Amino acid sequence: MENHSLVQRLIARPEFGPFVLLVVEIAVFWSFNHDFLSPQNISNTLAFTVELGLIALAMTLLMTSGEFDLSVGSLFGFSPVLMWTLFNSGLTSLEVGFVAALLVAAFIGLVNGWFVTQLKIPSFLVTLGMLLVVRGTALFVTDGFPQRTWSAEGSWLAEVLVGDFFIGPFRIYMSLFWFIAAAIGLGYVLTQSRTGNWIQAAGGNPSAARARGVNVSGVKIGLFVLSSVMASLAGVISSLRTSAANPNSGTGYELEVIAMVVIGGTALTGGRGTIIGTVLGILILRVMRNGIVLIGVPGLAYNIFIGAIILGMMALHSWLERRHQAGT
Amino acid sequence: MAEPLIRMTSIRKSYGRVQALEDANFHVNEREIVGLLGDNGAGKSTLIKVLSGAVPLTSGDIFIRGKKVSLRSTSDAIAHGIETIYQDSALVTQLSIARNLFLGREPIKPPRFLNRMDRDAMNTVARDLLKQVGISKNIPPTTPIGSLSGGERQAVAIARAMHFDSDLIILDEPTNNLGVAETQGVLSFVRSARDSGHSCIFIAHNIHHVFQVVDRIVVMRRGKVVADDIDPKKTSVAEVERIITGMSDKEIRDAIADGKPSH
Numbered sequence: 001m002e003n004h005s006l007v008q009r010l011i012a013r014p015e016f017g018p019f020v021l022l023v024v025e026i027a028v029f030w031s032f033n034h035d036f037l038s039p040q041n042i043s044n045t046l047a048f049t050v051e052l053g054l055i056a057l058a059m060t061l062l063m064t065s066g067e068f069d070l071s072v073g074s075l076f077g078f079s080p081v082l083m084w085t086l087f088n089s090g091l092t093s094l095e096v097g098f099v100a101a102l103l104v105a106a107f108i109g110l111v112n113g114w115f116v117t118q119l120k121i122p123s124f125l126v127t128l129g130m131l132l133v134v135r136g137t138a139l140f141v142t143d144g145f146p147q148r149t150w151s152a153e154g155s156w157l158a159e160v161l162v163g164d165f166f167i168g169p170f171r172i173y174m175s176l177f178w179f180i181a182a183a184i185g186l187g188y189v190l191t192q193s194r195t196g197n198w199i200q201a202a203g204g205n206p207s208a209a210r211a212r213g214v215n216v217s218g219v220k221i222g223l224f225v226l227s228s229v230m231a232s233l234a235g236v237i238s239s240l241r242t243s244a245a246n247p248n249s250g251t252g253y254e255l256e257v258i259a260m261v262v263i264g265g266t267a268l269t270g271g272r273g274t275i276i277g278t279v280l281g282i283l284i285l286r287v288m289r290n291g292i293v294l295i296g297v298p299g300l301a302y303n304i305f306i307g308a309i310i311l312g313m314m315a316l317h318s319w320l321e322r323r324h325q326a327g328t
Numbered sequence: 329m330a331e332p333l334i335r336m337t338s339i340r341k342s343y344g345r346v347q348a349l350e351d352a353n354f355h356v357n358e359r360e361i362v363g364l365l366g367d368n369g370a371g372k373s374t375l376i377k378v379l380s381g382a383v384p385l386t387s388g389d390i391f392i393r394g395k396k397v398s399l400r401s402t403s404d405a406i407a408h409g410i411e412t413i414y415q416d417s418a419l420v421t422q423l424s425i426a427r428n429l430f431l432g433r434e435p436i437k438p439p440r441f442l443n444r445m446d447r448d449a450m451n452t453v454a455r456d457l458l459k460q461v462g463i464s465k466n467i468p469p470t471t472p473i474g475s476l477s478g479g480e481r482q483a484v485a486i487a488r489a490m491h492f493d494s495d496l497i498i499l500d501e502p503t504n505n506l507g508v509a510e511t512q513g514v515l516s517f518v519r520s521a522r523d524s525g526h527s528c529i530f531i532a533h534n535i536h537h538v539f540q541v542v543d544r545i546v547v548m549r550r551g552k553v554v555a556d557d558i559d560p561k562k563t564s565v566a567e568v569e570r571i572i573t574g575m576s577d578k579e580i581r582d583a584i585a586d587g588k589p590s591h
Binding site: 192193194195197198200201203204205208209210211212213214267271272 | 402403406407412414418419420421422423427430431432433434436442443444445447
């Protein structure tokens with residue numbers, strides 16, 4: 001093992017496949033249209049990418065523990081609606097509304113986790129139910145209309161979350177730094193901390209983990225809370241950046257996020273997860289969406305490519321897995 | 329006689345109307361390997377599950393070194409030094425050897441609030457332990473369990489129990505699905521576990537494996553312990569088989585003869 005060359009070890013990593021795909025993708029789009037790598041296009045792509053990315057990072061940990069969360073898209077729409085409704089009605093300041101939205105999200109995560117771990121209902125069903133409850137609440141509270149949002153200008157909260165500035169020709173939002181911080185933090189938790197060991201054990205063999213005294217239910221509930229809070233944070237960031245709080249926003253994001261995570265190499269069945277892979281998965285899907293439009297493929301054809309990528313990557317991962325098993 | 333390590337008295341366990349254990353009495357002495365035998369449904373597994381905290385008992389008492397304990401969960405049992413190795417289910421296949429060894433008890437590098445595992449320490453200990461349990465092949469401790477053979481997995485599970493100073497290691501069918509060489513390996517780990525001061529309960533269908541390694545054989549039948557002091561050195565396999573089935577030679581011959589005309 002020790003005398004394998006650096007290159008061989010890089011190729012053996014599960015993130016290698018997604019990495020190659022991303023490079024190929026960027027090269028192809030760039031060869032069609034050199035504007036693809038223009039500062040403006042990169043800035044535009046990054047702005048929304050990191051918002052979805054925050055959800056995908058939390059989802060990576062949750063999926064490694066063997067569960068997933070379909071309610072994140074609803075929370076993405078619901079949390080800003082809640083925040084703005086509280087603010088617009090004059091009940092609270094924007095900051096208190098923000099904290100309230102995060103607390104409500106944490107509670108929703110707690111309920112998800114409680115149903116899954118204590119009532120032993122599969123997370124697919126629990127979070128599907130929660131998806132409808134949360135989306136329904138957002139629609140009911142707002143009568144289906146977007147909330148007023150323009151008074152966020154100059155608020156320090158908006159500055160901290162999505163304040164923008166220029167680095168050379170690149171327009172950078174603060175949310176990029178939140179994303180990087182979250183990626184490093186959660187990557188650290190997953191690979192370096194003992195909590196990460198418990199997360200992987202909870203997904204790989206829950207009964208063995210329980211037999212070693214690992215609090216599997218506690219780990220999973222914590223990750224459901226994390227997933228909900230991150231979705232809520234992402235929703236608020238997106239809402240502040242676009243100055244919109246639409247109760248319908250975030251529809252379908254749950255599937256896109258799960259696709260990002262599995263493309264990156266995290267096992268849908270749990271036990272194995274990679275934050276680096278997820279970052280690559282996020283970029284693969286967002287670059288694809290951006291590039292397709294840029295080179296003139298009709299936007300409506302986007303899903304064809306996304307679907308093809310998911311199928312292709314799943315085939316690659318399963319092939320690598322089998323080769324790995326056979327080679328030992 | 330000195331107080332045994334584990335003493336279970338009048339253990340009853342019923343699942344609804346099914347009486348799995350009826351007044352079972354059982355003990356394990358210090359530094360002793362006990363073979364627990366019995367036909368399917370004799371109550372071996374239930375007895376072990378009670379002792380490892382996996383199922384609650386209906387009535388009865390468990391004493392560890394003379395002190396009465398209540399084992400409400402597997403973590404309770406582990407805290408009391410009882411380690412159970414179920415066949416194939418004790419390890420997380422996706423995690424590395426070192427990560428499995430320390431699962432739930434990972435050493436932390438200071439400062440503590442970073443909650444960071446001390447992976448160097450884990451790997452060093454793992455490497456030593458692998459040598460101790462006789463895995464001579466040079467397997468790095470970062471290898472995932474999934475790429476080990478069945479015998480190597482058992483060895484890792486046993487190594488873990490030995491490292492964490494369990495007083496009692498319960499092995500449920502440790503030699504199932506193992507090859508000849510691997511079986512010998514597992515049997516020798518069991519012996520070395522005793523030599524380093526651990527007690528073992530060894531459950532297996534294969535009586536010959538049990539005979540090779542245990543100090544004392546306990547036989548269960550229909551929820552009761554029917555013999556608890558069989559010396560494998562003074563008893564033949566055939567005699568033990570007779571106790572397990574609860575039939576005399578003649579009854580066995582009759583049973584076989586009864587079956588014959590229908591063929």
